[in-house]
Amino acid sequence: MTPLSHHTTRESGDEPLLSVEDLTVHFSVARAGRRALPWSPKATVRAVERVSFDVRRGETVGLVGESGCGKSTLARALIGLVPVTGGSVCWRGEETVFGARRDIGQLRRDVQMIFQDPLASLDPRMTIGQIVAEPLKTHRPDMSRAEVRVRVQAMLERVGLNAYHLQRYPHEFSGGQCQRVGIARALIGEPRLVICDEPVSALDVSIQAQIVNLLRDLQRELSLSLLFVAHDLAVVKAISHRVLVMYLGRVMEFGTKESVYGAPLHPYTRALLSAVPTPDPAVERTRGHLLLRGEIPSPLDPPSGCVFRTRCPQAIEACAAEVPAARAWPRRPGKVACIRVDEHPS
Numbered sequence: 001m002t003p004l005s006h007h008t009t010r011e012s013g014d015e016p017l018l019s020v021e022d023l024t025v026h027f028s029v030a031r032a033g034r035r036a037l038p039w040s041p042k043a044t045v046r047a048v049e050r051v052s053f054d055v056r057r058g059e060t061v062g063l064v065g066e067s068g069c070g071k072s073t074l075a076r077a078l079i080g081l082v083p084v085t086g087g088s089v090c091w092r093g094e095e096t097v098f099g100a101r102r103d104i105g106q107l108r109r110d111v112q113m114i115f116q117d118p119l120a121s122l123d124p125r126m127t128i129g130q131i132v133a134e135p136l137k138t139h140r141p142d143m144s145r146a147e148v149r150v151r152v153q154a155m156l157e158r159v160g161l162n163a164y165h166l167q168r169y170p171h172e173f174s175g176g177q178c179q180r181v182g183i184a185r186a187l188i189g190e191p192r193l194v195i196c197d198e199p200v201s202a203l204d205v206s207i208q209a210q211i212v213n214l215l216r217d218l219q220r221e222l223s224l225s226l227l228f229v230a231h232d233l234a235v236v237k238a239i240s241h242r243v244l245v246m247y248l249g250r251v252m253e254f255g256t257k258e259s260v261y262g263a264p265l266h267p268y269t270r271a272l273l274s275a276v277p278t279p280d281p282a283v284e285r286t287r288g289h290l291l292l293r294g295e296i297p298s299p300l301d302p303p304s305g306c307v308f309r310t311r312c313p314q315a316i317e318a319c320a321a322e323v324p325a326a327r328a329w330p331r332r333p334g335k336v337a338c339i340r341v342d343e344h345p346s
């Protein structure tokens with residue numbers, strides 16, 4: 001077995017690796033205009049509200065939505081980096097209990113993260129070789145120094161760097177190279193799921209495609225699962241098998257890439273994708289947002305009923321009454337949370 005050949009035997013079955021039910025994350029903050037003192041009146045930021053979805057073995061789930069809709073909070077809550085208010089996260093069929101070391105230990109090894117700002121996520125005092133080897137110290141204490149060196153070198157080469165870079169420091173690298181280092185560090189311990197939180201958003205457009213292609217190739221080669229977070233629909237389309245569309249902390253639509261991009265049912269997804277796709281990604285990126293009226297409301301005081309109703313072109317009075325459940329629709333994989341879906345011409 002070569003150092004990079006993990007998970008080549010795909011495990012059978014479609015059972016989810018990660019399964020999330022009604023995950024909710026609220027932050028308690030001081031009310032606007034007040035000083036944050038322990039006794040000051042609190043307000044609640046409803047960052048993630050009853051989100052359910054799953055990630056299967058060897059697939060990429062894209063998570064899209066405008067800035068502030070709760071993508072990073074959700075991503076971080078999955079691995080216990082922010083406290084969960086409610087709901088459950090099951091990893092390979094077992095519920096993870098955040099705070100109980102036993103459970104989180106396995107999860108921390110199996111699930112790795114890649115962050116938006118590649119340079120900020122690398123320790124400036126460590127060499128690239130040390131940074132990439134770091135996770136092996138905790139996860140593979142059995143490996144000798146020589147084995148670690150071989151593994152690190154193979155990993156660097158796989159992400160497009162080479163042995164010459166081992167002794168270099170992060171500040172000597174471009175943004176794209178730093179993100180390659182971040183990817184190498186995330187993959188070195190043979191995780192099963194990698195959560196990528198806007199991994200290309202901080203990079204030049206010309207570099208974005210290279211990093212997306214690298215992640216897609218690694219995902220296939222290693223039978224990895226990815227949760228790929230981005231606000232850019234074109235980027236998510238390039239890499240995802242299934243797509244989760246979030247708005248103001250809630251799931252609007254979850255389905256295959258083909259259904260979400262080819263025949264979107266939720267008015268929010270439709271608005272995001274409203275522009276006729278053009279070959280120019282820069283045009284496609286901005287056009288979709290034009291149809292969305294106004295600003296995203298504050299998660300401190302989300303609209304009653306359907307949270308999208310204040311910007312929805314199809315909203316009716318009934319939309320204010322109750323939160324639409326994310327439901328399955330006939331002859332279509334996935335779920336949509338809208339009371340008027342059956343009225344849409346499809």
Ligand SMILES: Nc1ncnc2c1ncn2[C@@H]1O[C@H](COP(=O)(O)OP(=O)(O)O)[C@@H](O)[C@H]1O
Pocket residue numbers: 027028029045046047065066067068069070071072073074299
């Ligand atoms: N630690 C925190 N305390 C209070 N509010 C927070 C905290 N982290 C995030 N938020 C709020 O939660 C909402 C969702 O944020 P975030 O998950 O970063 O969204 P996204 O990644 O989609 O841009 C935002 O309104 C943000 O201001």
Ligand code: SF4
Pocket residue numbers: 266267268306307308309310312313314315316319324337338339340341
């Ligand atoms: S439930 Fe109503 S407001 Fe919400 S997306 Fe559907 S039509 Fe629009």
Ligand SMILES: [Mg+2]
Pocket residue numbers: 071072073198
């Ligand atoms: Mg974010």
